[in-house]
Amino acid sequence: MIDLRLLRDDPDRVRASQRARGEDETVVDRLVAADEARRAAEVSFGALRNEQKELGRRVGPLQGRLKKAGDDERPALAAELDALLAGAADLAERVKAAETARDAADAETTALLAELSNLIDPAAPVGGEDDFTVVEEVGVRRDFAAEGITVRDHVEIGELLGAIDIERGAKVSGSRFYYLTGIGALLELALVNHAIALACGNGFTPMIPPALVKPSAMEGTGFLGQAAENVYRLEADDMYLVGTAEVPLAAYHSDEILEASSLPRRYVGYSPCYRREAGSGGRDTRGIFRVHWFDKVEMFSYAHPDDAVAEHARLLGWEREFFDSLEIPYRVIDVASGDLGASAARKFDIEAWVPSQERYREVTSTSNCTEFQARRLRIRMRDEDGVRPLATLNGTLVAVTRAIVALLENHQQADGSVRVPVALRPYLGGRELLTPL
Numbered sequence: 001m002i003d004l005r006l007l008r009d010d011p012d013r014v015r016a017s018q019r020a021r022g023e024d025e026t027v028v029d030r031l032v033a034a035d036e037a038r039r040a041a042e043v044s045f046g047a048l049r050n051e052q053k054e055l056g057r058r059v060g061p062l063q064g065r066l067k068k069a070g071d072d073e074r075p076a077l078a079a080e081l082d083a084l085l086a087g088a089a090d091l092a093e094r095v096k097a098a099e100t101a102r103d104a105a106d107a108e109t110t111a112l113l114a115e116l117s118n119l120i121d122p123a124a125p126v127g128g129e130d131d132f133t134v135v136e137e138v139g140v141r142r143d144f145a146a147e148g149i150t151v152r153d154h155v156e157i158g159e160l161l162g163a164i165d166i167e168r169g170a171k172v173s174g175s176r177f178y179y180l181t182g183i184g185a186l187l188e189l190a191l192v193n194h195a196i197a198l199a200c201g202n203g204f205t206p207m208i209p210p211a212l213v214k215p216s217a218m219e220g221t222g223f224l225g226q227a228a229e230n231v232y233r234l235e236a237d238d239m240y241l242v243g244t245a246e247v248p249l250a251a252y253h254s255d256e257i258l259e260a261s262s263l264p265r266r267y268v269g270y271s272p273c274y275r276r277e278a279g280s281g282g283r284d285t286r287g288i289f290r291v292h293w294f295d296k297v298e299m300f301s302y303a304h305p306d307d308a309v310a311e312h313a314r315l316l317g318w319e320r321e322f323f324d325s326l327e328i329p330y331r332v333i334d335v336a337s338g339d340l341g342a343s344a345a346r347k348f349d350i351e352a353w354v355p356s357q358e359r360y361r362e363v364t365s366t367s368n369c370t371e372f373q374a375r376r377l378r379i380r381m382r383d384e385d386g387v388r389p390l391a392t393l394n395g396t397l398v399a400v401t402r403a404i405v406a407l408l409e410n411h412q413q414a415d416g417s418v419r420v421p422v423a424l425r426p427y428l429g430g431r432e433l434l435t436p437l
Helices: 004-009 011-021 026-068 074-115 154-161 166-173 183-201 215-220 246-251 305-325 372-377 400-410 422-428
Strands: 133-138 205-207 232-234 239-241 257-259 265-274 293-303 330-334 346-354 359-368 380-383 386-389 391-399
Touching: 004 011, 004 026, 011 026, 026 074, 133 305, 154 183, 154 400, 183 205, 183 265, 183 293, 183 305, 183 391, 183 400, 183 422, 215 239, 215 246, 215 372, 246 265, 246 293, 246 372, 246 391, 293 305, 293 400, 305 330, 305 346, 305 359, 305 391, 330 359, 346 400, 359 400, 372 391, 391 400
Parallel strands: 205 265, 257 380
Antiparallel strands: 133 330, 232 239, 265 293, 293 391, 330 346, 346 359, 359 391, 380 386
16 A cells, blocks of 8 residues: 555645556545544544543542541532533443544545555656557567577467476366376476576575465555456365465564565465456467466565566566577566556566567566555564565566467477477486477
């Protein structure tokens, strides 16, 4: 969530961010009004509580005087005490009503605050899904025609290698499911181990996080808002299957205060990911590019807010290092405001070249979530200025199925074999080629 003080000081900035996202601006005005009502209710409740305490301080001594009073004083003191007690009873009702009003105003403010997405970084391009900015194109796309090769897609290559079984995946689990078999399973393990090794070499702590989380973790990371339709919920247990290890890694330090001197804290998590792909319609129904379940290696960083932009660049650099090592052509894009997740202030995607589709497709992303998730998850840092929210950032090193798609298609050979990038060979027993069965 955003800082309410920023909302009070500069509501126009919040409105502009909502507008750039293509989201509801009116929530800003409703939130400003709710916040004013909440603060007024808090003042009213506080004043009545002080009055109640003062009245309580008067009752005790008066009761003591009444016990010691003579017959001539007792009637007057008793009458005074009765009046005070009557006033106290009336005041108690008013305090209770004020407390109820304060709690209701606070709940309304909290609910409206939860509707607001993070403030967009002014450097992010404004627009919809197609309004991204290309930062850089990397690598040389192969001219398969010049090589005399008819391009096969990853499904055909996977079948030749005995690496992907989509038919049985659909038989067992339905559409958008699959088996990785034989060399396909080994290829996943190679990609994962290579990604973990790269991350650990750059100071990340490896994690195997839970893939089932409580609602508070999902809500805290911002996945129960605009992204809720793609989340799997286990109703009987009131738990959620995560769509990314970002969720359990972000919630790892929830309700904690971290010393600023310990930042950045970097974790790399390997986990299964589950996505309903609601609204994807007939897109990417062939193969394993867009599926309901896949495995992923995710980087997560807790950073000082002043270092968040630089940390974002570092995460992108490590993603680029990974895809450079796979020898796959790709481009980096600066994602437009209307295509950002609720928590992200800015996001960069890496899109790998997919020869069978003759276009770039997203394979990783990295987001700077500034203090948004930390406020929702109550994660703070302590430095010389006191205790305050820190920044959280995330970045995908490898979404396995999409990496396999790009790898098989870009490194395919005329005979159906696939060249293994040098960086992966140690994880595949030294294989230089994956050969058809």
